[in-house]
Amino acid sequence: MMRFNFFLSFLTVFFGGNQSFSQSPDMLIKEFMNEGKVPGVFVAVVKNDSVLFEKAYGIADIVKGTPVTNKTCMELGSISKAFTDEAILYLYYKHLLDLDDPITKYLPDAPSRWSVITIRNLMDHTSGIREYLSDPRFMADAIFNSSALDETANFFLNRISTDSMVRMFYSLPLEFSPGATWSYSNPGYYLLGKIGERVSGKNFFDLVNEVLFVPLKMSQTKANELASAEGCLLQGYFQSDRDDMKPSRVLTSNYAFSAGAWATSGQDMINYIKSIHLKTLPSDNEGYDWRNYNPEKILPFTYHLGRFYSSYHGKHIFLHNGGTPGFSSSWIYVKEDTISIIVLANRQDYAPIDPLAWNILAWYDSSLYFPTDTLNGVEERKYERMIYNIVKAIQENKPFPKGLSEPLRMLMESESGRSIWKWIFERGFPKTNYCVDTEIIGKTKAYRFRLPLNSKVEYRLTAIINEKNELAQLLWW
Known part of the structure; x- marks a missing residue:
């Protein structure tokens, strides 16, 4: 099965039919793990700066039997796109770039047709650049779903440079004129990382660490392969064609880069969520509050600064999910309630992680529960x-x-x-x-x-x- 992004699902798949609202978070999590053969899960619910629920379940490694804790790391996938945007905003507030600059100003070897694409287009997924994970040249199907990689797939995962990846992106077509519509584009976020490097003169991962992780005390958040080398990263798993769980490979930073190559711990995500609630993100220090975002144009999705945005009966909701060859994640933030949830699991692309997050949040706020009665107007x-x-x-x-x-x-x-x-x-x-x-x-x-x-x-x-x-x-x- 082709992976079009580091786990973005356009529909939520709910297992178990109409789940009872009477189920506790603990019951919901155990059912989720049993249904999906999920080895390990971490869940935290935070309101204001207080943790309402925090628990690790299952095992980090099926062979070793080591337990999941709030300090073990999992690959975060696309939730980390918000980290990339924090770095870009930092450079913007330092007057080192402008969000409406054409990206060819910083990528001079890019094709001329990209001269109308701005940094803002990349950040909002309105550039028109086609998704690279759907292009067979990038070997995504093998990387996400194979126990044994052939030489070409192994090259893409472990040896290709980020500059070489970008040069390959230059051959990707534009599916629409920039700004005309919306389409999720991992290449866009990959390019943001390269722009950040060229403007700052620093390695992208060092830049984000300096801008975001050090101030927020997120000391366990690292590039996936570094977290693996240090022994923090859990073993990820994917479901094979024979329905058994196979160990996955680390999604390397050269392949995913600034589109989703960070690993993090439950404790670090709690620190990150508290900074959102308390408005202590680095970008908050500059006076811009993305929580008050009001889109001027209705595109197929509303996406702002690495987060999807929507409204549900008077509540403003920001959310994202993520997934890599062996991990899934889901994050939801409800502005009016100042409440968030993070769910991390070491099982690849398991869609019910999103409804699990929604159902746990609904346990704490019943106004978020999805209705069941049919309307016949x-x-x-x-x-x-x-x-x-x-x-x-x-x-x-x-x-x-x-x-x-x-x-x-x-x-x-x-x-x-x-x-x-x-x-x-x-x-x-x-x-x-x-x-x-x-x-x-x-x-x-x-x-x-x-x-x-x-x-x-x-x-x-x-x-x-x-x-x-x-x-x-x-x-x-």
Whole structure:
């Protein structure tokens, strides 16, 4: 199965059907581990600067039987994109770069067609640069899913330089004009790291350590291979075709770089979350508060400074997940409640890590619980039919129905867009859906759906309708 990013799922896959709200966090975590054969998990819930829940489960290494603790490290994947943005903002506030500079100012050997791409485009995933993990030249399928790497895959994982990776990126096509729509792009975040190095004159990992980890006392957060060499990194695992768990390889910094090559401990993530709650991130010292972000344009997803952004019944929510060949992670922050959760697991790309995080948060704040009762109004049924037709179009590779906004249509019809949705539905395409919730959000309206696959598995999504009555966003929560 191709990995399109370091675990970004556009739909959340829920296992166990309609989980009971009466289940405690401990019960939810144990069920999650049993269902997915997950060896080890760390979970923490933090409100303000107090830890409401913190517990490590299972084992760090199946062979050695060593336990997971709050000081053992796991690969973080794409959650660490926010670390990259902190470094870029640091350089911005030092007047060493401008977010609206063309990236060719710092990458002069880049193709001329990239001259219209800005640093801000890279940070918001609006550059148009196609995802490199979907390009077979980069051997992602072998790296994420093979016990034995051939010579080419081993070269990409262990020997290729970051400069060579960037030169290969230069041949990736632009799927749309920068800013016209949105599409998740790991190459964009990889390029941000190279820009950071060229502007600062420092190694990217040293730069982030100086800017972020030292001030926040995140001493165990390191590049994946360094954490492994120091004995801190847990063994990661992936599920083989025979349904057994196989040990994974370390996702090296030359392959993932500033798009997601950090390993961290549960304790370090608690420190990071507290800094978010207390507004003591380095960027907070400059007076800009990303927590008050209000997008001017409705693109298929709202992404700002390494975090997805949404709203749920008056609550502003920032979130991200991450995944590497042997690890999965999920982070959610609810601004109004000043509450966050971090979940780390040493099992590759296990989609139910996101609903686990949501369900644990709902235990502490019932207003976050996803509804179950079906709504049967005219508008609800109208959008149920639209969602059904979209799923069929993905499954059968047919044109999408009318009623999509132009930015969303551009994403859905792109090669990356169709491929990602087929990846999301790899467990099967749902044949029905039902609306369970609606909400007015400014000039838009949200419709939330459950899409059951069978008695044990369901997908969930939110459809955002803009003021032109167009479907403008499809969100996985």
